[in-house]
Amino acid sequence: MKNTLQNILLLIIVSISICNKLSGRNSYSFTQIGLRQGMPSYVNYVFEESNGVVWLDTSNGIIRYDGLELKHYFVPSLETGVSNQRIFQIVEDNERQLWFLTTNGVLLYSKQKDDFLPYYFENKQSMVAGAVCKTEDGLLFGVNNKLYKYSYKTKSLELFSEISNKADFSIKRMIFWDNNTLVCSNRNNKVILYDIKKNEIIKNPSLEKNNYSDLCVDNEGFLWVTDYNNGVKKIAKDGTLVSEYTPQNSTFSSELVLCMTLINDRIWVGTDGGGVNIINPKNGNIQVLKHESGNIHTLPVNTILNIHGSGNGNNIWLATTRGGLVNARLSYMITYSSVALGNNNGLSENTVLTLFQEADSDYIWIGTDGGGINRLDEKNNTIKHYPTTWGDKIVSICKYSSTELLVSIFSKGLFFFNKETGVKRSFKLTQDKLSDYIKYSRLSTNLYNETESSILLLTNPVVRYNIPTGKSEELINANPKIPLRMMCYIGRDSLYSYFYNTQTIFRIQKDGKHIHSVFHSDTTYFINSASIACNGVLWIVGRKGLYTFKNGELSQIKSSLFKEAKSVLCDERGRVWIGPDRNFSLIILQIRSLYCMVSLMACLKTNTCKNLNFYLIRNGFIWEESMAY
Template sequence: MVRCMEVSQEKGYVWIGTRSGIGRFDGYEQRRYLRGNVTHILEDEEHTIWVITEKGVFRYNEIEDNFILVRDKDNNPVIASSLCLWEDGVIFGGRGRLYKYNYEDHIINLFHTLKPNGKYHISNLYQWDSHTLLATNRWAKALFIDIATGNTRPVPFNSEQIISLLIDRKGNVWVAHYNQGVSCYGRNGKQLQTYHTQNSPLKTNVVLSLEEHNGQIWMGTDGGGIHILNPQTGKISTLRYIPGDRYSLPANSILCLYNDKSNNMWAGSVRNGLINIKEVGMKTYQDVLPGQNYGLSEKTILSIYQDNDNQIWIGTDGGGINLFDPATGKFHHILSTWEEKVASITGMDKNHLLVSLFSQGLFVFHKETHRYQPLVIINDSINDILCHRGKTVNVYQNTPETILMLSETPYKYHIDKKQFIPITKGKGITDIVGTLLPINSTGEDCYLHDLEHIYKINSSLNELELIFTCQTDTVFNSVSLDENGLLWIGSNYGLSYYNPVTKQYTLVPNTLINEISSLICDRQGRVWIGTEEKLFAYLIKEKKFILFGEPDGVVQNEYLEKPRLLSSSGDIYMGGVNGLLHINRHLPDEPALLPTLQLADILVGGERVYDRISNDHQLSVNEKSKPIIIKIITRNKDIFRKPMYRYTITGLNGQNIYSYLPEINLSSLPTGSYHIKAACSTRNGDWTADYDILTLIVLPPWYKSGWFILSCTLFIFVSVILIFILLLRNKETKLKWAMKEHEQQVYEEKVRFLINISHELRTPLTLIHAPLKQLMDKLTADNENYPLIQSICKQSERMKNILNTVLNVRKMEVGQSTLHVQSIQLDEWAEQLISDFKPEASVRGITLVYQPEPEIQTLCFDKEKCTTILTNLLINALKYTPDESTISISTRLSEDKTRVRISISDQGPGLKDVDTNNLFVRFYQGNNSRPGTGIGLSYSKILVEQHGGNIGAYDNKNFGSPGATFWFELPLNTEPGNITLHPQEYLNTLLAPTQETESIPKQQEENKTAPNHTLLVVDDNKDLTDYLATALKDRFKTIWVAADGEEALRLCRKKRPHIVVSDIQMPRMNGYELCKQIKEDLEISHIPVILLTARNDEESQLYGYKNGADAYVTKPFEVSMLYAIICSQLHNRERMRTRYTDIGPLPPPEEGTFSSADEEFLNRLNQIITEHLDNEQLGIPFICDKIGISRASLYNKLKALTDMGANDYITQIRMERAIWLILHTELSVNDIADKTGFSTARYFSTVFKQHTGCSPTQYREKPPVSTQ
């Protein structure tokens, strides 16, 4: 039982409310929702679907594809029984209450409580006006409700037992009272009209539903079908169920009527579901039970004929003859012809038909008695041809007196004379291909066709005339003549036509139709085409096709070529294997609205994922996802029309997929982004625009994802790097071991040499020191040689100590060193050692001050080694302490009472610019000074570390005093005894060379690149030239390569490179000869040449320079060094050209050139210009003539040498001469202009001012300071 329905405006879904729930139909399938009795369905202005059930109000959730129970602000279910659209929302009516849903805040709340009818049950709600609602209930009278207050008042018309109510477009109220028919009331309550069984064609007074459609009132009744009332005329028509009539109303009990926004009428029946009611101009009649008059006795039609009484006789395939009355639309089955196969049928006279029965022959059929009688054929041969060959004979009455009998041999039969006249074959006709079929008769002309030809019968000659022959592989299936005399042809190549007058054949282009099985022309300029179980109409004037389908009354049918009829009324009849199609000449007009398409749903592996679609219609799925089904919905006026769909998938090679289903199934899509569009066919055979449906992003699985591939790539990359590093480290480790072994070997050799040399030096040193000691002992202190001898003796003593130190360190290295630690009185030991230095200090006026720590009594150390440490520190302090100063020696206990520090503080220059970390490294110097500290401090550091102590120094300026303090610390807890020292490479530490770095001033790099210069590289070694060209390609505009001197010379003269780099040893012409040729050629002598050679002797270099080489580079060389030399040469050229372009005197040729040829050229040029300076004709032609050089060569040469043109160079010399004359003579400006070759003084002044910035007079009055 269909109680209510709604057609969605947004997507075109048909929502159906029944007692058992709600259903949704999209034209192809139905989906069910909810369970329970559904009384109302409504779509609001925001396209939200609202449903009223006994359980409450539900709202459709499109994202989750379900219905949600609506709750108010207190989270209570909203219970209502009716609803009505309002301008700003939806109003719901319940028991004594009104609820309102607002579009603004999307909230539903209690709106009003009815007053005074607080318990009134609102079954239906209608908008009466802008501030009033009309509420109805079958068991109570209707009420008006004030929308502002909720107050109620009675309605002015009879409202008892209202089953259905309708407010039409004029504002009148139509009311169906139970079992009282229908009454119409005005707005004031006045009854305008009433309709019931007593005064109208109504079959019952129980009207269950009312609806308005095209200004007519539709009434759905209980058992009486649908009555359609025209309010203007009062005429009522009826739609009812008629048994056997497939075009009648399927049910007579209609519970609800609904007119959708597309003006389609729907009827909800009590027991027969939902019915779509549509006016069509076509009907397809199929077989029915014998005796029923709304169909055929056999659905396959073989022939059709209309007699003069407009009765249509139909020959079927085994069902005999049927008679159809177009006026009543009823059939009469002639049972006496049952089981006959009527191959062809035509008229004979008023009471008889001529019938061709398959395999039986020709018979005369009596219209009244319905009896057959064989046609009498006296001639046996004719009788055999027409009746006993087992071939179909087609009969056609071309004139009232004659009938054409078309078989393998055509005959004309004269009805009155009962005479058979053979029709002969005309010129050009050989054989009949297939069976002859009649086309049409137009007066005297009668056209026929077989499978390859079209003929016309010449009535006077009884002869077939060939009109048209098809192409080689074309087959004529059906031909029809239109009112303009054109022959329309349906063939295996589609639709075409032939003009017998112009003899022109035209193929109608289309993509819809392949092979046509049947066609016929009507009188409205249409060609009806049956093809591949489809029906098309071709509009001749508009030149377009229209497809008709089931919604138009057409069923799938394989139309046959013979059963075609253009009736006397203009209607079309086409027969086929699935019934007879009747096309009314007056087809209803339908608006040409194009359907729209949009996404309806999407399923991945059977699971709905519509909620995962983003706002920009994108969906991401994994590559290994199960099949993806994308469903679309077509918003069309006729939901039952089944178009063809075209799906375009961008990203899949632009592939188009065609289907008759509104869904596409995708599987196994590779990773990527796919933009899916959809279009559908229209009735005229075109396609709608492509609608964007969805962008599908197929993500790769985790092992194909970008991050995983990137991670693997990084892992492999890092692994390769780690492996490379490990290999490199392994190689470095091996290299280090090899270096260590080499260093050890070198060290051993160095130490061996040092020990040997030390032993060798001890003997001559003894022979030096001993005599000096004796000599010094013999001299008195006042002897003038005593200081000198004393100094020599002192230094020889120091040399002896150094040699002893080296030998002692060597003993420690080979394991022969032992610390003899003993407890020693610290103060006594220190004072005794200090006293040994007091005589030397007193001579210089230096005071030695000892400051002991009272807490320290004894300390354990090796006395000999610590004596050496303190002695070295005192010697260092005396060395840097100035005369008449103080050296302080102090002992101090550390804060943690574990170490004793002995400090020596002087008042010398301090440790400014000295790195204290390197202070105890041998021969360390600060601030690039040479006076080092010797090995004393280094040796002291070794001895202190052997005791487990530390040694260091700091600058006294940090504490506000001059000088520096050196200190060493010894541990306090050392026990007395002998400590064996482990062998170490002490000599390597002691004697290691310090890192002496020379600060080389950085020369400012110039000409890092030469982007505007060109280079020629010459060498017979291709590897070298390729390497240089590759290494320098980014630094030069162009690099040319030559394999020998001759090729290089040609390139120089043709390309004029800025610089040449050439090897010396080459075939054909070596580098010396190439350099000589370049420097002697005036055209190219300015090009610098750099020679590359493996010979580094002075003779070779001298020979190269004599031949004009600008630079010499010895192999092997670094590219950076070569490039620096090239840049230097180019920079020198640029600098020299700048001297020419700067304001001032020109440089002499010997300074401005780099070759003798260039120098000679400039000398000669200067001489010519100077000698003819006062000549006004002095110019480029004059100079070229004097020198014997072309204009281009003169320009190129001067441009290369001076970066100036010839005219500028002449002007420069003229200006130099003019300046000299201004400063050293009293000549007037006019005279100076004449002597310098200017035609007028005014022109001279202009040029002079451009050159110097002032006029000649101003220059003479105040010459520049730099002018000589």
């Protein structure tokens, strides 16, 4: 039940498609793997192979991370026997062989031996390659100022071409601009273009004059280059500077760029102290992921040394200095928990008792158990606390006027709340008996906006309050043998509003004077949750699972999936959301194919929630309360 006074964490589950439509930006959640997990604070390079295993170059050497455990590898230098090498690049070839390019030479990882083997030239000399590119039939290595080709067919390495006659042009980074054009940068951040078919350098004065380091090609064929202390530049094939991004001409967060890569059609740029900048190449829009002090939802570290995105782009890994490894994922959910009073990044109290949103408003009003009223601004994801309500247990909220809300405070009564000033004033009831019931019954009094001009006070008896006249009238229980107890709102159709308690589902006709029972169970505490679908079917979560009620008939949906269901919500898009008890998965049923489960929406790694309670707000957003152990 939504008004049970237990620990409740407010969780917001939002459809990514809706989120993108409203904000134009993606929301990311971050997981930090740091010193507590045994990860060194300094991670220089990160790579995820096709099976999901992550390889890291750290201050403590090479580390393998499988999502659960970290394994450290001691890889001694062939010359000194000391493990002091740094990784330039890791690549997984088309035969799923892992190649590690290090300061001491190229290493091959043997999965059978779980060890590293040095790769030699034919003359048994170690090969120190600064960069590597994949081709259809092999790998292309940049070794000093030469290109070497490894062939899948012959399993051999041969000299492919000498790209520069300058001895100091030691290749640091390589990337294909197109099938024939290779872009190479060297240790001095000079860039050249090389035609691998004609085996000749392509003159491009605009590239030769600048100190570019990292390279990236977007899906439209433009070259992106990082200019360490001058942001990022976008260059066309003819050498024309298309655009550049710095803090002076855009929202780009830092001129000090350390790395760059293409992930899901976006340019991800890691900076020194400015977090991550995500650039949309088509329109130039920038999204900045940056650490904000006191906000647990933001990027944990602001200095990013390397970025890697998995093949499908779902896993994004950030190598940081002083922050270990950070995983970034598209987020379907934002979790708000308690923070210091006045901090707008969280709740004044973990326990959330009620939610309310007015039509065409960006504000969600949150009633907490002892933390008073909070207001969530869904545009910028900030929460405002109201000191005048601290200490109050806000069990229900509804609209009263354009400037005030009507709130129900447990054991204190009903109050008007000014949305601008935060001032509350007492709501006077003409019936002293009803006032005493609200204060001393030990039950929560829920509120419901029946119409623009009337509010239902879900007390015992239920009272309809007329806003314009200030008058109230008691509604009559058509079957006095069935007690009303504490009722919660379910939903409405064109004629009725529906409510439930632990045994009964009721309906009240608009402006009607009677309360009629629609469904009643002789079993105490039979109903845990109920909702009405757009087709008029009542969905009930009972003690033994999930039920539907239609045309006077109760039918159980017999499936092991629903034995531990605790909450149910029908949305306006014909879906039924079901919150189980222990495994904390959200199961969605499509009403049009009534008993066919079409997707498993979200599974959380933790098992800390006992119950899920849902509210349908607007714009397709699903807001969820969860009761924690």
